Amino acid sequence: MTYCVGMVLEKGLVLMSDTRTNSGVDNISVFRKMFTWQVPGERIITLMTAGNLATTQAVISQLEERTKEPDERDNILLKSPTMFQVATEIGRLMRGIISERQDANGVKGRGRFTASIIVAGQIKGMEPRLFMVYPEGNFIEASLDTPFFQIGETKYGRPIILRGYDRQMSLEDAAKLLMVSFDSTLKANLSVGLPLDLQVIERDTYEAGHQHRIGHDDSYFAAISDGWGDALKNAFHSLPDYSFYRPDD
Amino acid sequence: MTYCVGMVLEKGLVLMSDTRTNSGVDNISVFRKMFTWQVPGERIITLMTAGNLATTQAVISQLEERTKEPDERDNILLKSPTMFQVATEIGRLMRGIISERQDANGVKGRGRFTASIIVAGQIKGMEPRLFMVYPEGNFIEASLDTPFFQIGETKYGRPIILRGYDRQMSLEDAAKLLMVSFDSTLKANLSVGLPLDLQVIERDTYEAGHQHRIGHDDSYFAAISDGWGDALKNAFHSLPDYSFYRPDD
Secondary structure, three states, rough: OOOEEEEEEEEEEEEEEOEEEEEEOOOOOOOOOEEEEEEOEEEEEEEEEEHHHHHHHHHHHHHHHOOOOOOHOOOOOOOOOOOOHHHHHHHHHHHHHHHHHHHHHHOOOOOOHHHEEEEEEEEEEOOOOEEEEEOOOOOOEEOOOOOEEEEEEOOHHHHHHHHHHOOOHHHHHHHHHHHHHHHHHHHHOOOOOEEEEEEEEEEEOOOOOEEEEEOOHHHHHHHHHHHHHHHHHHHHHHHOOOOOOOOOO | OEEEEEEHHHHHOEEEEOOOEEEOOOEEEEOEEEEEEEOOOOOOEEEEEEEEEHHHHHHHHHOOOOOOOOHHHOOOHHHHOOOHHHHHHHHHHHHHHHHHHHHHHOOOOOOOOEEEEEEEEEOOOOOOOEEOOOOOOOOOEEEOOOOOEEEEOOOOHHHHHHHHHOOOOOOHHHHHHHHHHHHHHHHHHOOOOOOOEEEEEEEEOOOOOOOOEEOOOOHHHHHHHHHHHHHHHHHHHOOOOOOOOOOOO
């Protein structure tokens, strides 16, 4: 499984992904699911991937044209004029890779080999953009009403984002919110695991901002994880108590 | 969809279920998913059901022997000597009903018509017991390590129960905890809906304790639902702030 979240804020984009891949519970590996390309001062693009690892690795390789000799390669992500074009291209490549694999194995419909990709970034002169690309090759864009996308094991960590998100919040607070959301998910699903990758894209900088890999020895994440249990208990006790004998019964 | 939770505490059992059933988003109904039988002073048994409604209604009907004339009926739940027997009997009935329906429709494996049932109760002279019965007819019992069962849409509401549950907590606090868990689920999944049914079984009373249907006009639930967002935000802000410039980076 996987858990990745991309979030649009007034001040930029904040992205977090886990790194666990598994094929059964006895075959677990660490693979990066977050990939960043930049031309500092001109553009920054980050992808996060969920689903079949062979499919998502093939998409990344084809985006970088790794089938060609190194000096003939032309990175699609760096030459697309708009983020919309980037998302279109990723959708086209992914759909092609999935169909090819399904056809070769006689799989019909939406079956094995599928994947989803969150695409985030900003190109000079344009707004920061956030897309979710589906295995069918189509995609949607984040909006004021739906300002974040999750892929993978999305449910455990969703309630806290729904309650905590605020478009005006600082990028630091958004990173902290994602840590709480990831902590809830890690506690509930073994197939989402540390380390986590964090990438911040500050609006109008067109380059990678704060980035950090959160490992097992990360003292801040440990403080969040340990503190959240008590903080939740305090929150719970701050609400009015229930009584079995109520005037309106 | 459905959401039901059963919880074992030192002081007894607390159970909550929603009432929404849907076949597509344009065919939504209210059906009770919680059923209680008692012989006051001798036993109390409560079931909560998730899954195919025709299957769970058939299980309930057969438990009450509704195929027979009213005065020849012998309620299986009221004559079983132990809660273990009750769970066994429910598993046997459910498996039979599902197989029959699957065979008639040529369905193989674990497919349509499946259901799960949470069985809770206490019979005089024995401990309060909580079971989860699977569509295959087998079942598991709650323990000190796993003191609650959820069925249906379980993920959104799970993190708060994991953090908030304490075997020593009062039955009132357990009811409040379930309301917070249900509120998170209602906010995230349209197919789980009000009203909610709450049933408390106090240890060694052998009869239904506090029971309550939480409707749209329930002032306490509204206070929990409204207050939880702010309480979570306060909990979030009570944790140490994240900084992009950290000494250990």
